[in-house]
Amino acid sequence: MIGEAVTLPVQVRHINYVIAAADHGSFRRAAAALSVQESAVSRRIRDLEDRLGAPLFTRSSGGVQLTPAGKQFVERGRKALSQIGLAKAEVTAIGRGEDGQITIGIFSSLASGFLSDLIQAFGARHGSVKLTFIDGNPAEHIAAIRLRQLDVAFVTGVTNWQDCQSQHFWSERIFAVLPSDHLHACDAEIQFSDLIGETFIVSESAPGEEIHDYLVQRLADLGYHPDIRQQGVGRDNLMRLVALGCGLTVTSEATTAAQFPGVVFRPIVGQVLPFSAVWAPQNDNPAFARLLALARSMARPAATSKINVSTREKPARAVPLQIRDPSP
Template identity: 55%
Template sequence: MCEVPLSPSLTQMPNAIALRHLRYFVAATEEGSFRKAALSLSVQESSVSRRIRNLEDQIGASLFHRHSSGVALTVAGERFLPAARKALRTLTEGTRDIQVIARGDLGSVRIGIFSSLASGFLADLFQAYGTNHVQVRMDFIDGSPADHLSAIRRLEIDVAFLTGTSKRPDYDSAELWSEKVFVALPEHHHLTAKTEVKWTDLTDSTFIVSDAPPGQEIHDFLVMRLAELGHHPQIEPQRVGRDNLLPLVAFGRGLTVTSESTTAACFPGVAYRPIQGERLPFCAVWSPRNDNPAFRRLLSLAKHLSKSKISRQTNFGAWPSQNPGLSQ
């Protein structure tokens, strides 16, 4: 073969060129010898010589001057070397990035939330996950259970943390933790004298709920619980979000109920008391078609954290049989 400089088209390496050909070529260049290149690669010298000859045939130019003491690059070889190194570097970096993503150490997780992040299980989970996976971005989406389930089905979010324990067709789920249910009262309300309240203490109370999620779920929960006692509660919807509902409690507009994690957020003039025997279960829901490694790592951590917390709890009390959402 004649020795000619590589044309621009030849620097765009043909698809048929294998990664191994490039690796052998670069090793021979760096070692100055096929024999030394073979030793560095732990292969036979004949294999290096054959692969490089195949590479030269493919690109149509001689890459090395061959002599008794070793090899030296031709002009074509000198032109080809930067492209070969760049290709190897790109493939190596790409492979490393894919491996990082496959381990769940890179990427993003889209999370639907329906409960407070102020404290409790989710606060612990996201703090631990963020510490151990600093290159994974967590995107949080607030919404109703129906919104989240629809987004999961379309793979627009990876997971939603919802109330209840019921199985949902076409979704995977895992029950993870439970929280006490609290009533939020004005700080001077007569029930604040109690360390905990019963539903029978609340039968004559006026309740307020938000018209935004999870207001409807709280409305249904109150109706269900007080109907069991033969009472129909007085419930007044308020056209405010969660952040403004509790100040209305402080103003004396009515009581509301909420989950334990929400009580970490202090609102002036508001007191919380647990409702006796009432606990609220929470679960993670996701699509069985979801193969996001970063999400799978989050789910694995959530299950591990759940087991460690459950082992420390010996009495859950009675869990609601329905799927109320009280994380207001």
């Protein structure tokens, strides 16, 4: 009989009735505190005792007192209610997008620009949301989006990725990275034709492959096949190699806010790189929904302003880096 009883569920209201009776010392006062009938408290506690196979109270004309089993039940019951309360609060916060976490794939520098402003603004509004950032190239990020390993990726281009939703949020000018003693280091801006005959260096890791393809594409338009050398270093050391005279490279506008001794950044006339957010249409993460809404609200005023380009060269269209869709 007892073995069957313990398999029956103990409801939260049963725990509340027992704790109230223990706190007030009587079923009548517990019922008044809970705004229910005294008979309901008495009956539910009796049912619970039958289920548990042990009395929780000793009853007398003066009220009720906890038995040893009752004291243990109340101690555990208070902890259970506390955990339930915490769980409700956490779930409510996550459901409202006030808590939880977002995993973000990035392909642009966080030194400045739209993405930097977005993350800062979101953190100020939703400081309890945990943000995790993962570097990588767009193809890797899109594969992770499809596997639900990323909530969103901010990538170059305006590609319509299969099985994904995307939106263009901002654009950045493209800059040549030159050693400070370079012939064009003092120019306010340069053209791609100024870079013919130069040696370029790119990283073996992201976004090295994309920059390689971009340089080949742009300089091929001028009838030149560039000398591009891959280096097994990250961005910071790549900048140091430029300073040491090992070659030039290019980067997006956001990177130029960082300080790298011995190098200068010069905008390349007419070269603009669009950036988009990509996410899975079935993503139901409320925190991500808030991030996306904030990005859209921040992008609207930015969309009304135009990027200034020089009249030295006819403005080129926004040229995305060449990215291969990993879809079969």
